[in-house]
Structures are given as C-alpha cells and as structure tokens.
Amino acid sequence: MRHAILALAIVASATAARADFTGKSIKIGVLNDQSGLYKDLAGPGSVMAAKMAAEEFGNKIGDTPIEIISADHQNKPDVGSAIARQWYDVDGVDVIVDVPTSSVALAIAQITKEKNKVFLASGPAASDLTGPKCSPNTVHWTYDTYALAHTTGKAEVDAGGKTWFFLTADYAFGAALERDTTAVVKEAGGTIVGGVKHPLNTTDFSSFLLQAQSSKAQVIGLANAGGDTINSIKAAHEFGIVKGGQKLAGLLVFVTDVHALGLETAQGLLLSESFYWDRDAKTRAWSKKWSERMAGQEPSMVQAGVYAAVLHYLKALRALKSDADGKAVVDQMKKLSTDDPLFGKGTIRPDGRKMHPMYLYEVKAPSESKGAWDLYKLIKEFPADQAFRPLDKGECPLVTGAAPAPAK
Amino acid sequence: MPDPLLSVKGLEAWYGESHVLHGVALEVRAGELVTVVGRNGAGKTTTMKSIMGMVRPRTGSVKFSGVETIGLPSYKIARLGIALCPEERGIFASLDVAENLVLPPKVRDGGLTNEQVFDLFPNLRERLRSQGTKLSGGEQQMLAIGRILRTGARLLLLDEPTEGLAPVIVQQIGNSIRKLKAEGFTILLVEQNLRFAGTVADRHYVMERGRIVDEIPNAALQGSMEKVRQYLGV
C-alpha cells in the first residue's frame, strides 16, 4: 500500500513537473454556424483551420494531446450559451474559438469570464467585445466593426459619400456596425438620412432598397453580413441602384460572399479584410494547404483568424505549461508578440484587441479575374493603429481601471 | 343453367380489428334483381362495399363474369363493369350536378346516354348547374343512380335507394328500377322496405350478423312474411 501511494506521488509530481494541463487533453471547442447563413465564412472551414494550427504542434504540447471539437450555435445566443456551459462544465473544454455572431459572442465572453477559460473570437464583429464589454479572458482577433467603419466606411466618405442610408441587420452586430460607421460619417461632416433594420436572414431586400433609393442618399451602407449582404447586393444590382448613381458600401463582405455573388454583380465593390488568400506568398501557401482539404474553396479571414489565434494560444500554453487559469493564458498571449504567416507580426492589446493591418480591396471586374477565386485587387493598406480603435477610446474597464460593468 | 354474373363465396371482411362479414355467399344471375334484407348492422352495406373492394382486408372469393376480383383494387373491379350507388348517395359537394353526373368514367360500351338518363329522371335536367348537395334527397338519389347508368356497367349495386324518401319519390324510383331491369341491367339491391322489395325483386337474401342466413324466392315472400318479419325484427 505504501509503495502504491509513493508511486502515485511520484507520478503526480512528475506530471506536475512536466506541465499542468487540466483534463487529459487540451480541448479546443470551435463554436460557430455549421448550417446557416454564416456556414461558408466560418463553419467547418474554421474547424479545419483550428486542426491545422494544432498540427503545427504535432497535435500535442509536451505529452498532452490537443483535441478539437466543434458545435453549431445556430446564431442563437441561447443555443450558444447552453453549448458553452456544457463544454466548460462537463466536457472539459479549455478554449472556445470563432463564434461568428456578435450576439452569441457577447454571451460567450461573459460565460468564459465567469468560468475563467479562454475565448478566441475570430468571427464576431461587434467592437464592444474589446470596448465596454471587454474581458480579461477574451482575445478579439480578426476584425471588428470599428475597423470596418474606419476602412471601408472611411474610404466611401473620403470619396465624397456624405449622405448615408443604412440597411442594418437587426441584432447586436448590425447595431454596432451602424454605430461605428455613423461616427465616421459624422466626423467627416456627413449626415445619416435614414435607415431600416431588417430581420436576420432576410430573403427579399427589394423593398428596403426602394426606401434607400427614395431617400436619395449618396451611399447605401450595408450593415449586415453573409447571406443578407449577398441578397442586398443582388437586389441592388437588379433594381438599378448603382446605375442610378447611388453607391453601395458593403461594410462587411467576406470573400465567400463575393464568390457567391459572382463578379458580374459584385464588381467595383469596396470592402475591407484583414486577410485575403492571395495577398502574398505565405497566405497563398497556407490557403493552398487549407483549400486542398476543403474541396477547393478558399479561406475567409474568419477562418484564417481561427488558425492564427489557435496557433498563438498554443504558443502561450507551451510557454506557460498550464491551461488551468484562463486569464493567465490570455495574459501570456498578450505578453508574447504574435507572428504567423497569415497576419504577420502583431500584438494583443490589454483590452484583448489583436493588432494587425486591415486592407481595403476592390472587387475585380470579370475581365480582370484569372480564376474562380481571383476576386480582389488591393486599394490601400491601413496600419493597425489607423484601422483599430485607440486603446483609450474604447471604454474598456481593463484599460480605464473602472469597475467592470456588472453582469446582466 | 348459365354461370352467375356475380358469385360470392366465403367472403370475410374486417373494419380494422372488428370482423364484420363471416363467410358471406350469394349469387346474382345476369338480368336478375336480387335484394339483400336484414336488420341495421347486419352487414348489408359492408357486403356491397366488399364486392366493390372498398373494404380491406377482405378474403374469400368474389367472381364477376368468371373473373376472380378478390385481389384487385376497387378501380379495377369497377372497370370490369360493376357500379355502386352507395347508401349515403355520395354526391360531391364541390361538383355541380353535371359534373357529378359525368364523374364516373365509361368502363364499357352500352351505357345510357345523358338524354336517356334525363328521360328516366327528368328532375335532373333542370338542375344541371346546381351544386350537387343542394338537390333534394330524392333528386340526389336520382343523380346517384343516374350517374352509374352512363358507364356501361352491367351489374348495379344499389344500397337502400329509397331510404328516407317520401312515398311518392319511392314510387318514382321503384318505377325507374323496374325500367332498368327491363332494359337488361342486373341489380343487387339492399333494401329494408319489404313492400317495395317485393314489387321489384326476383329473390331475397336475408342477412344476420354478417352471414346470409336465408334465401327466399319472391314468389314465396308473401307466404314467409312472418319469418322474414322476425329476421328483420319488425
């Protein structure tokens, strides 16, 4: 008996000496839309990206294997929250990744903080995640509404679009994007002449576009995403909105959306991304590997963000040799500077904002395109400090030192 | 003696779990008019529907002019030349009178023309554009009989055509049925009205609890009245 206890103690101390990983594995949960309108821009492609990041580490850190699971939050905060609680409480998940619906992401950020785990947000856009709702357990990687407003939005304003009409998806993300873009427009002396809030997942936008048309606004800002953006742009094309002299600003357009629209319809559209597969040799090399495993698609910036965020997370774990304290892991992530083939060198700010450049692209005309996924030409690069909100303007309690907003 | 036009042997039928017909056997020869009498719930209507194949499951044998129909779906049985005028008359509310009249497709040559049907039932001619169920009970019955005369069917199954009708209408329908018999139609008639049955039929079958329990030639009906009344419980 005594031998047994001794043996156990030795094993235990030996394990402790190697690393302090909770559970049998490092469990990464990719939580996103696996079936609905954001499936293509996140979905199984994000899971693949996370797997590829784990493979860079040989699927283990030390002797602890890395395990990746995934689930469908159906873009519903209640569904997402239930999965997150199940994952954290029962399944031993250490980190939740992606979550491309801002309303769900805000809920996950809250739960993650409660449980002291880690949330690597790639898909969601709401800049609130690093603003009033910031959390010591969240890293917001890929982009946010502030960045979209200060790249695409600003480009449209600079090009002379002074009066705006918004088509806004009626949930947290749409509201945030409209708010951040409105600030840019007003700052430049422009005005908002009207807008409509439409339900998520709307098929027919012609009615809303007619309202936008009769508003005589110079720019129609699309504060929506995925399928909603595609349908808006298609209807605008059909109803002759652009020919009538009004400009469409796709405030959040993903490469998958442009591919679905076709260049004939989408050409000339301005949009911003932090990642485009064809940007340089490194992005092309990674995208090729991803594409081979995803039936010839090309990755979106959300999927790229999942890869880079998981990669950096694993680097932090390797340094820390523990995943027990979520906040400590995120602190470690903030301490290490980031470096990956997709977003280059960067940092994570105290408010959880990942800093990297944003790129303003224009959609090519069909005559300029050399292939099914040859869609963009680069217009301008925005350095991180121009694209993202200054640290002191976000009202993040972690920065201002104020007491965190009470949980609702 | 020629083979009967309709020959039913050992017919068993079920409504779901309940066993309704227990080995029904009867025959109708070409040109005959045969009635089936019996109390309510004795299985008369079920017998008619089973012959048409409308009650499933059914077992036994139902031969029509030598063809075994037990395995056939009801639309194929109808195409052999049997037509049913159901007890509830089966007039379609969403069809007007003309549509109801021409609804059953012709299955053979030799059916009545529309004109002949109107000669038999003059009331129908005036009401062609009315909704089928807006007709009076008597007119609905005429429509229900009239529409199966057009199809060329040789055997008519008439299920209580006089039920619930005024005596003057019963008389009119009785006359029509006699005319049909004279024209050479073979008729199997379910009837509760013995007086009426006695004026048209060649033979009578008596049904009780899902079985044929007696067969009475019409000539013997008057003499057996006491017995028959007992069967019918009147």
Added chain:
Amino acid sequence: MLFAVPVQALFGQLLIGLINGSFYALLSLGLAIIFGLLNVVNFAHGALYMLGAFVAWFLSEKAGVGYWGALVLAPLAVGIFGAIAERLFLRRLAGLDPLYGLLLTFGLALILQGLFSNWFGSSGMPYEMPERLTGGRALGFMFLPNYRIWVIGVSLVICFGTWAVIERTRLGSWLRAATENAALVSAFGINVPRMITITYALGVALAAFAGVLAAPIYRVSPQMGENLIIVVFAVVVVGGMGSILGSIVTGFSLGILEGLTKVFYPEASNTVIFVVMALVLLVRPAGLFGKQA
C-alpha cells in the same frame, strides 16, 4: 409615420409585395392541392423549391441548358422525384394520422437541406438572369426590373391556369371528388392511387417552378426554402387548408401586406404574416376561404 411615406413610394412597395406574393401563391397553391387530396402537410415543399433552383443551376452548369429550358425541365425532374417519393414513402402512410405525413416530409426536407448544405455550403451559387429579362423600366415612382414583371405575370398565369384546370376540367372534377371521398371515386373505376401520385408530383413541380423563378434574383442556396416555407404554411392556414383559390388570393394579399409592413415597421416584416394567421385562427379557424366545420 403613414404621412411620411409619399404615395408614390407606396406604389413601389405594393408592387414589390405583389412579387413576393407571387412566390407565396405558387408555393401555397401546391401545398393546398397536396393537402386537399393526400391530407399530407408537405413540409418538404421548401426543400423541393430549393431542389428546383438547384436543378436549374445544374442544368446550366453541367449541361448548358439555360433558364427557359430549366423552367420546363426542373419542375419535370422534381415532379418525377416527388412521384417516386410518394410511391416509396407517402403511400404507406395513407389513412394514418396526418402527423405521420408531416413527420416524414419534415425528415425528407432535413435530409435534402442537409445534403445540399454539405455539398454546396451556405453562400449559394450565382445563377444568371436570362438576357431577355435583364434591365427594367422606369415607372416614375420606381425602377421596375423586367424580371420582376415576368415573375408576377407568369405566376398569375400558372396560378389561375392551375385553378382553371382544377375547377373547370373533368380531370379537375375527379380531383375535387377524390378530395371529398377517394374510396368512392376509386369505386367508379378511377385509378386514385395514380391520381394521388400525379397530384403530388404536380404540387412539388409547382414548388420547383417557383425555385427556378427565384434562382436569378435570390441565391441558389440550400437554405433558400427554409424560411420561405414557414411563411407559406401561414399563408395556407390563413387561406384555408386545401382551398385552391384561397391559397392564391391569400398568397398575393399577404405578400402585399408584408410589403407595406416593410415600409411602416420593417422589424416586424418577418412576423406580420404570423400575426395575421393568429388573428384569422381566432376568428375563422378554418381560414378565410376554408369551409367552416
């Protein structure tokens, strides 16, 4: 708010409502026919609408068959698919509680949507508008794309053509009669099982036709039927289950009502039809055109 919207803009919205109504009418018409004869609440209708659009996409992508060919071939193909599904599955449920048919078709819809979502993702495929229907005309109060005019026109023709076939032909009279009493119609020598198969095929072919109509203006995507079908069910309930004319008239009117809602209170545009449904169910449970039980 009412006075803030100029009358001319209102015209535009009414017209747009009519366009959406065209889709509602085409789809609810098929549902009504199927429900009338089969007593099946065909939950697969939205998936078959999606299938119609995908067949059109396949035809153009793989066989070079354009829009006009697809308008004929896709409903045909989906109709045949429907006929097979009816023969293999739905027929076995005849006579059982309608709930079984509902579950079966719901399952079928999930399978179809799942498969296509797996194969094609969610962003959807672009489908080219036929050359002759591009462009549009300025009406003064709005720019009306030619394609939308075509959608309204062809839907009206198809809807009222279908209505005429059912109400005015002998075949239609068989259909109506079989809806009332299939056993008796069968006893008259009419092959009712085949008629049921054809009816189901016709109903889903209408859905596929709507799918092809939708392909150039919306995305050809696996989810395209999912949201629509719920609205269409509401249309059928409002119109009266099984009522042919009811589903056509209600389809167009609710489309217009929804269009108006998008002007006055856009956030409610997804729900207004269900509000109407609830009200109708309270006041006339059998629907506006249904026979009161």
